[in-house]
Amino acid sequence: MRIDLDLNLLKTLIVLTEKQNLNKAGVVLGLTESAVSKQLNRLREQLNDDLFVRMSGKFEPTDYTVSILPKIKMALTDIEETVVPSIFEPSKYVEPIHIALPDLVMEKFGIGFYERLLMAFPNAPITIHSWGDDTETKIIAGDVNLGIHLFNPDRSMSIYQQKLSDDKLVIAVAKQHGHCTWDDVKDWPFIKQRAIGWNEQKFQFIYHLHNKGIDLNYSHDIDTASFALKLMQRQKVANVLPHLLLSEDLIQVEGSEFVSYDTIWATNTRLTDRKSPLYQYLHRLFFELIS
Structure with a gap:
């Protein structure tokens, strides 16, 4: 037989059993003596027992109250533990953690983020992956806990994107080539950085430049970030990079600010995991690193 009970009434039952006094029970519950009495009457009707004498x-x-009280206490405790978030302790977390980073992010922040993860999660296996063609699929499947990338409005609705930082795509060169202005660099060869997941932003940036009457000379077609950055050090070549990822060896070209393009960095996780303590901790950890 199904009985519809107000959980607050069961809490009243527990407190009244302990205090054995309507007024004292009311103090604990934050109710008047009259309100406690009314709750007791409702509970008596629903359970069909006097409950107290x-x-x-x-x-x-009553004997009935004594018999059901242990189960009621256990049930209410289980409910509270279910609906009240537990304190997340990364030092006690033991499940595998998988992080996906684009190559350029790996170059700038990979080591620092990895070291922070090792310190925060000493008992968890941690794997850092390069963002690849299948990363979105892995995030949706829950095989990647956190991915970092530029915000993409066309990304799957099954992926939750949370803002990390505002940024700009800028024209950059190696600092060692000396003081360079836009007039110097606009005719330099540029690197076409073939990084997975950047295409949407790149097309928008190229369209943005085209509207300003600028067509860059893309002479170097390169896949890996490390190779592109080394080439920038060795030759007078320019690159379009997020300003946040510029190392101490790279600078934004003076006078090229007018071609900068606004963008946003975001963490990515499975939509159903957006409120999980693990994801929220990982998001905060990377946010603190880049702030």
Whole structure:
């Protein structure tokens, strides 16, 4: 038989059993003596038992109340543990953690982020992956806990994107080539950085430049970030890079600010994991690193 019970009434039952007095129970519950009495009457009707008998000025629980009380306490405890988030302790987390980073992010922040992860999660296996063609699929499947990339409005709705930082795509060169202005660099050869997941932003940036009457000379077609950055050090070549990822060896070209393009960095996780303590901790850890 199904009985519809107000959980607050069960809490009243527990407190009244302990205090054996309507007024004292009301103090604990934040209710008036009259309100506690009304709750008791409702509970008596629903459970079809007196529940308490007044003896010598005290409310003594009936045998029925004594018999059901342990199960009620256990049930309410289980419910509270279910609906109240537990404190997340990364030092006690033991499940594998998988992080996906684009190559350029790996170059600038990979080591620092990895070291922070090792310190925060000493008992968890940690794997850092390069963002690849199948990364979005792995995020949706829950095989990648956190991915870092530029915000993409066309990304799958099954992926939750949370803002990390505003940024700009800028024209950059190696600092060692000396003081360079836009007039110097606009005719330099440029690197076409073939990084997975950047295409949407690149096309928008190229269209943005085209509207300003600028067509860059893409002479170097390169896949890996490390190779592109080394080439920038060795030759007078320019690159379009997120400003946040510029190392101490790279600078934004003076006078090229007018071609900068606004963008946003975001963490990516499975939509159903957006409120998980693990994801929220990982997001905060990377946010602190880049802030």
